[in-house]
Amino acid sequence: MKTITALAVKEMLESGANNLSNKHEEINTLNVFPVPDGDTGTNMWMTYSSGMEEVNRSLNNHVGLTVKALSKGMLMGARGNSGVILSQIIKGIYKTLKDQETCTVSEFAAAVANGSKVAYKAVMKPVEGTILTVIRESGEAGEKYMEAHPEAELNEYLEYLLEEANASLKRTPDLLPVLAEVGVVDSGGAGLVAIFEGFYKWSIGQAVKPASEEEQKEEKEFEGYCVELTIDLNTFYQKEFDQEKLLRSLAKNCDKVKVVKKDDKAQLHLHTFKPGDIINLCQRFGEFSFIKVENMNITHDHHLVFEEKPREKYAIITVCTGSGIEQAFKGVGVEYIVSGGQTMNPATEDFVSLIREINAENIFILPNNSNIIMAANQTREVLKKQNIIVIETKTIPQGLAAAVAFNPDEEVEANRKNMIEAMNNVRSGSVTFAVKDTSVNGVALNKNDFMGLSGKEIISHGTDLMQVTKQLLDGLCDEDSEFITLIYGKDVNGEQVEEIKEYMEEQFDCDYQLVDGQQDLYSFIIGVE
Amino acid sequence: MKNNTELGRINVSVDAVASLTGSIVSECYGVVGMASKRLFKDNLAILLKKENYAKGVVVKDTKNGLILDIYVIVCYGTKVSQVVRGVQKKVKYELEKTLEVDFAAINVYVQGIKVVD
Numbered sequence: 001m002k003t004i005t006a007l008a009v010k011e012m013l014e015s016g017a018n019n020l021s022n023k024h025e026e027i028n029t030l031n032v033f034p035v036p037d038g039d040t041g042t043n044m045w046m047t048y049s050s051g052m053e054e055v056n057r058s059l060n061n062h063v064g065l066t067v068k069a070l071s072k073g074m075l076m077g078a079r080g081n082s083g084v085i086l087s088q089i090i091k092g093i094y095k096t097l098k099d100q101e102t103c104t105v106s107e108f109a110a111a112v113a114n115g116s117k118v119a120y121k122a123v124m125k126p127v128e129g130t131i132l133t134v135i136r137e138s139g140e141a142g143e144k145y146m147e148a149h150p151e152a153e154l155n156e157y158l159e160y161l162l163e164e165a166n167a168s169l170k171r172t173p174d175l176l177p178v179l180a181e182v183g184v185v186d187s188g189g190a191g192l193v194a195i196f197e198g199f200y201k202w203s204i205g206q207a208v209k210p211a212s213e214e215e216q217k218e219e220k221e222f223e224g225y226c227v228e229l230t231i232d233l234n235t236f237y238q239k240e241f242d243q244e245k246l247l248r249s250l251a252k253n254c255d256k257v258k259v260v261k262k263d264d265k266a267q268l269h270l271h272t273f274k275p276g277d278i279i280n281l282c283q284r285f286g287e288f289s290f291i292k293v294e295n296m297n298i299t300h301d302h303h304l305v306f307e308e309k310p311r312e313k314y315a316i317i318t319v320c321t322g323s324g325i326e327q328a329f330k331g332v333g334v335e336y337i338v339s340g341g342q343t344m345n346p347a348t349e350d351f352v353s354l355i356r357e358i359n360a361e362n363i364f365i366l367p368n369n370s371n372i373i374m375a376a377n378q379t380r381e382v383l384k385k386q387n388i389i390v391i392e393t394k395t396i397p398q399g400l401a402a403a404v405a406f407n408p409d410e411e412v413e414a415n416r417k418n419m420i421e422a423m424n425n426v427r428s429g430s431v432t433f434a435v436k437d438t439s440v441n442g443v444a445l446n447k448n449d450f451m452g453l454s455g456k457e458i459i460s461h462g463t464d465l466m467q468v469t470k471q472l473l474d475g476l477c478d479e480d481s482e483f484i485t486l487i488y489g490k491d492v493n494g495e496q497v498e499e500i501k502e503y504m505e506e507q508f509d510c511d512y513q514l515v516d517g518q519q520d521l522y523s524f525i526i527g528v529e
Numbered sequence: 530m531k532n533n534t535e536l537g538r539i540n541v542s543v544d545a546v547a548s549l550t551g552s553i554v555s556e557c558y559g560v561v562g563m564a565s566k567r568l569f570k571d572n573l574a575i576l577l578k579k580e581n582y583a584k585g586v587v588v589k590d591t592k593n594g595l596i597l598d599i600y601v602i603v604c605y606g607t608k609v610s611q612v613v614r615g616v617q618k619k620v621k622y623e624l625e626k627t628l629e630v631d632f633a634a635i636n637v638y639v640q641g642i643k644v645v646d
Contacts, residue, residue: 034557034615035622078608081558081615092604121645122604124555124562 004103004154007062012199013070015207017052019198020045020191027194031188033130033178034081040187043080047087048195050077055321067111082188085119085131089192092118105154109146112161113139129176131188138165138196152197155203160489162200165193223296224273227254229282231266237285238264246285250402254278261357265289273297314408314415315360317396318399319346319368319376322519325396325487332403334366343521345371351379356384362412363391368399391419394455395428396517397485397527429454429472431465431524450523466496469524470503476528482510485527487517492524500524532629541628543588546595553619553623554599559612562602564640594631595624600636605644613637 020027020041027041054073055066071094074087093114098102103111116139119132126132132320141164146157169189173180198208243259250257254272261267266285272278275293282288316334320326321341329337336354340346355363364374376390389412393399405422406415431452434445443458445451452460452472460471477484484504488497497514502513517525532539554560563585587598599616603609617635624630 034619037618075608080611081619084559084607084611084615088604088607122561122607123558124560125552458552483633515560 002105002151002153004063004065004105004108006063008154009063009066012202013052013055015202016195016198016279017045017048018210019201019208020048020194022208023194024191027187027190029518030184030363032182033176033186034127034352035437039080040082041191043083044086044188044191046079047073047074047077047083050074051087051090053077058228061101063100063103064094066098067094069300070094072506082131082191084122085188086192088119088122089135090198092116105152105157106146106150108154109139109142109157109161113143115139117373127176129172129174129179130186131192131344133172133175134165134168134186134189134192137168138162142247155200158196158203160198162193162196165189165196169193172317224271224294225275226294226296227270227272227275227278228290228292229268229279229288230243231282231286232289233261233264233266234286234482246282249281250278263353268499312360314362314364316356316364316366316403316406317351317354318366318403319372320399320519322489322517324516324518328400328515328517329403332400333406333408334403340372341369341519345369346375348375348378348382351376352382355379355383355388362387364406364415366393366399366402368396370394380472389416391416391423392490393423395426395430395527396525397428398423398426398489400485401426401527401529425529427454427476427528428500429459429524429526429528430522431469431472431526432522465523466499469500469526472524473504473507473526476526477508477510481508481528483529484508484510484512485515486512487515487519487525487527489517489519489521489523489525533561539632544583544588546588546597546624546628546630547586548583549627550586550588550597550599550620550624551584553620554586554601554616555582557612557616557619559607559609560601560616561603561604561643562641563613564600564602564638591633591634596633597635599635599637600640602641602643603639609639609642613639 012040024041024045027044028038031038031040045126051070051072051074052077054069057066057295058069071087071090074083074090078084078087093119094113096111096114097107100107106342116132116136119135120126123132138161142157142161145160146152149156160299169185172186172189173184176186179186195514201208243261247257250270254270256269256271258269259266268282270278279288279291279293315336317336318329318334319338319340320329321339321344326337338346338350338354340350351365365379365388367373367376367390373390373392373394380388391402393402401422402419405418407418407454410418429452431450434447434449434451437447438445440458441456443451443461445458445461449461449463450465450468451458452468452475454472454476459475460468462468462471473484486500486504488500501512501514519525532541544589549565554563563582565584585600587600589596589598599620601613601616603612617639620635621632622634
């Protein structure tokens with residue numbers, strides 16, 4: 001096409017408008033100059049649409065009048081700095097073309113170049129690296145191109161113009177330091193390039209269509225804010241933090257709420273339209289160590305990681321030491337372990353803080369030591385709202401047996417009975433050593449002597465670990481015994497385990513299980529069922 | 530305008546603010562000149578030359594912050610309201626960024642429209 005008609009101009013402008021409209025949000029994000037308010041794309045688009053409205057209203061077949069309408073519409077509807085500049089560029093184009101019914105490509109190129117000149121006149125100290133630079137460099141280059149190739153088609157000119165404008169746009173960060181600092185190209189320039197791109201695409205028969213109406217509607221609907229908080233709970237709420245209550249008070253104002261309490265911190269995630277209210281409400285629990293509020297219409301990320309567990313029907317807590325014993329308990333489905341045992345009894349507080357973190361309806365506690373039963377029972381007094389059941393296991397084998405008897409599909413009461421029954425079925429013994437010369441129940445012991453215990457009774461004692469253990473096994477087992485659990489400690493080596501294993505195979509007609517308990521103090525812990 | 534730091538006091542004179550503002554305004558699109566504040570006195574708009582931009586700005590330091598009066602000449606054929614808003618926005622942003630000052634008001638007076646051709 002060498003002669004440009006009014007109809008062609010209208011179509012070209014329409015395509016430019018659509019391309020700008022589709023890209024205006026992308027352009028907004030580039031906006032850092034003169035004021036980083038992120039509205040350049042929108043402003044240019046509104047200005048341009050105002051011009052297009054005027055064009056569509058003016059019914060004529062005259063290039064000059066069409067551009068005049070555009071110029072007038074843009075002047076009236078100019079918004080923002082970039083909008084004003086754009087309107088001046090169009091004014092310059094109009095001034096060159098005002099008497100043309102149709103125009104040639106060369107004339108059009110000259111008009112674009114004039115657009116740049118007029119735009120420059122409206123400012124005392126033009127800042128380079130802006131839309132002004134892009135229109136000047138591309139306009140001038142385009143004019144020169146037409147002088148060199150007077151026969152060029154419109155699409156060839158527009159392709160060249162777009163290329164030059166793009167190249168100029170890429171150079172803007174070199175001219176305007178603030179752009180380089182942020183690492184963007186000029187937003188107004190990008191808007192102009194978007195318009196030129198629309199022009200060019202039209203000239204090669206791929207006129208840009210507006211993004212579908214629906215998409216635009218979706219974009220506009222405000223989704224609210226995503227709020228994430230980490231609260232350092234103050235001393236009062238560290239103890240009294242009531243998740244349910246917080247959730248209730250928050251519920252009116254927000255959705256997608258997740259609250260997790262961890263030690264002295266609470267993490268909170270929610271979506272709301274009024275983030276300020278939420279923050280005010282939460283501040284009474286303590287000060288914030290992390291706050292994030294993001295508009296969800298713009299991209300948002302989640303910074304906090306929530307390890308939320310769904311509320312379960314049962315949870316079992318057990319007390320033990322030794323990594324192997326912990327493993328053994330985990331192997332039979334015990335999820336929560338409080339570290340402790342003979343010489344280090346956990347306090348009630350240890351149970352209470354653990355239970356507060358557990359989200360379960362019924363909680364079983366297996367103390368596994370007569371000294372810990374009391375602390376476990378006291379937990380019930382402290383946490384009256386929770387259903388806590390203490391199965392009074394006095395030894396590790398009893399605890400293991402009770403844990404095995406537990407069945408998540410059974411009712412609470414049935415489970416309690418089964419666990420107590422399993423516990424009572426176990427006869428437990430342990431092999432340890434005397435820490436000093438002493439006499440217990442009339443049995444004289446020397447320091448470092450081994451002794452085999454069942455409950456508080458000393459079944460066997462002596463200096464030979466193997467002998468003591470074997471005697472203890474003899475004492476614990478009878479003809480009804482079916483199953484032996486042997487948990488061996490840190491100080492027992494493989495050969496000794498092997499020896500005991502052979503002894504059990506020879507002497508007793510029952511199955512056995514060997515557990516590498518890794519416990520201190522007790523060489524062997526034995527359970528017989 | 531005063532600022533106390535741990536090392537000592539920083540004073541920025543109103544003249545300094547005025548010349549900085551003048552220089553910022555001269556970069557605002559659509560503004561083709563600045564008029565002297567003396568306009569009211571001698572009723573004679575003097576189109577200021579580059580060195581004298583500061584004369585088109587009156588700075589008052591009040592308790593609530595600075596009050597700026599900016600006298601500009603706007604290019605004919607631009608949307609004046611948008612040009613003026615652009616001036617306000619840019620001046621506010623740049624001065625807050627460079628001087629960390631608060632404003633009570635930024636008043637822009639369009640003293641004339643100039644036809645540039």
